Amino acid sequence: MPxxxxxxxxxxxxxxxxLLEPGAPAIPIRLITSESDLDALGDLERRWVEAxxxxPAQGAVLPLPGEGGSIGAVLFATGGADWAKAAPMLTGVLAAALPPGDYRFEAELPDPELAALGFLAGGYRFTRYKTSDGQKPARLVLPEGADRNQVLALAESLYLGRDLINTPASDLGPAELExxxxxxxxAFGGSVKVTEGxxxxxxxxxxxHAVGRASDRLPRLIDLHWGSEHAPKLTVVGKGICFDTGGLNIKPGSGMGLMKKDMGGAAAALAFALLVMRAGLPVRLRVLIPAADNSIAGNAFRPGDVLTSRNGMTVEIGNTDAEGRLVLADALSLADEEAPDYLITLATLTGAARVALGPDLPPLYTDDDAFAGDLLDASHAVGDPLWRMPFWANYDKLLKSNVADVSHISDGAFAGSVTAALFLKRFVKDAKHFAHLDIYGWVPRDQPGRPQGGEPQGARALFQFFRQKLGS
Structure with a gap:
């Protein structure tokens, strides 16, 4: 049993x-920014390096011998003096490269908080289904200038999002997401309302309902509220498709293998919510998660069907494998009814976004230039990058339907991420600021601070923006 x-x-x-308190005894980690830094080593240390x-290629790690066979110090190559900007999570390589023990950074760090987070993020392992090997992880002394509670909250948020995405659909369906x-x-005094079946x-x-009705696991809309009703209204909608077969437009095996991650938008929304609540930001937070399986059965919705959405708009179904935007549309309509100050969607929505920008760089859509600029700055500052894409109005006509108010997909192969974003935008009328993030939610190969597996992209970027915008 798992x-x-x-x-x-x-x-x-x-x-x-x-994460140890400052001043705790620990093995020093020396930052090596160039070959010339090796000149400061002692004779025995230089001979060890040469042997x-x-x-010092970026990310290279070398323990140096100490007395009695212990580790005396660690060399960590940063690849240059501006490493924190070029590779903000680079310290993540240390947790995997170092043997168990206590470590501390010897030099002053450009961003102590991000360096500590990188170390903790790189030490993440999804072990729910593995027999423990009993090995203790490497530990880090909190760097000078870093806020302990903030680092722990950021790491906790990452771990939550990763755990949710990495859990297979057999153990994480709509009920488990609820x-x-x-x-x-x-944990934070919020409330949850659920509408199901x-x-x-x-x-x-x-x-x-239409998307989830073919599954034996009831679809639902999960509605979390937290904070004062008198505070600015911040609503996040996270796509919660717990498994996506593609429906009657069934995916091939190669396209279905990672579909446990199709609830990555919901995971990112919850990771963001944890940060907001842990920090006590002065907002009225609402998280909406339309949760369902997109399954195949006799009552599955079909290509060519016309569905009526919550706001009364009729939608022609072009392909049942584009189900995410349908569940998001109903949730967006509900969110928009109270005209929130900020309305944001997080969704593993389109393969077209990956074709355009790859797995590491989620597109950001918004018409608000100031909002976009501040959010992009925040995303790059914390190593959770986004890239702005346009709500290109001229492509809206690609969603024309001859039998309904709108088709939910375009009839061509071009601009798939843009047309998906334009479809969602049709369901937002009264929100003061709207943004859509088309995330991948997955790291396909190990990177510094990002082990292969689930990743709640966008959560830290959004939190950094609202932390700066609203304070605590």
Whole structure:
């Protein structure tokens, strides 16, 4: 039997154990920015470096011998003096490269908070289904200038999002996603309302119901509230498709293998919510997660069907594998009814976004230039990058339908991410600021601070923006 999912409390406690207080005895990590830094080594250390033919290529790590066979110090090659800007999560390589022990950075760091986060992020492992090997992880002394609580919250958020995405659909369906949302809300005094199954029809969420009705796991709309009703209204909608077969337009095997991650938008929304609530930001936070499986059965929705959305717009179905925008549309309509100050979608929405920008760089769509500029600055400052793409109005005509108000996909192969964003935009009328992030939610190969697997992209970028915008 698999072990149960790790709780927030356990994750936080484990992270606290990995981050030691300043001044604790630890092995020094020396930053090597160039070959010339090696000149400062002692004779024995230089001979050790030469014997191992070690060169300071970015991310290279070399423990130096100490007394009695211990590690005396660690050399860590940064690849240049501006490494923190070029590779902000570079310190993530240390957690995997170093043996168990306690370590500290010897030199002053350009961004102590991000350096500590990188170390903790690089030490993440998804071990729910593995027998423990009993090996203790490397630990880090909190660098000077870093806020301990902030570093722990950022790492906790990453771990939450990664755990949710990495969990297979057999153990994370709509009900389990609801349970994770309730656990988070309960930890911070929030509330959750859920509309599920046939109640989606009576409460006017017909497209969420249509997408999820073929599954034996009931679809639902999860609605989390936290904060004062008198504060600025911040609403995040996260796509919660727990598994996507493609529906009747079934995906090939190669396209279905990673579809446990199709709820990555919901995971990122919850990771962001954790940061907001942990920091106590002065907002009225709302998280909406339309959760469903896109399955195949006799009652599955079909290509050519016309669905009526929550706001009354009729939608022609061009391909059942474009289900995410349908469930998001009903949730967006609900969110927009209260005219929030900020309305943001996070969704693993299109393969076209990956063709355009690859897996590491999610497109950001918004008509608000100031909002876009500040959000992009925030994203790059914390190593959670975004790239602005346009709501190109001329492509809206590609969504024309001859039988309904709109088709939910275009009839061509071009601009798929843009047309998906334009479809969502049709359901937002009254929100003061709207942004859509088309994330991948997955790291296909190990990178510094980003082990292969789930990644709640956009969560830290959004938090950095609102932390700067609204304060605490």
């Amino acid at each position: 072990t149960k999912a790790v709780t927030l409390e356990t994750t936080r406690r484990n992270l606290e154990d990995l 191992r033919a070690w060169t 349970a994770a949302t309730r656990d988070l809300a309960n 046939s109640s989606l029809l009576s409460d006017n969420f017909p497209m969420i």
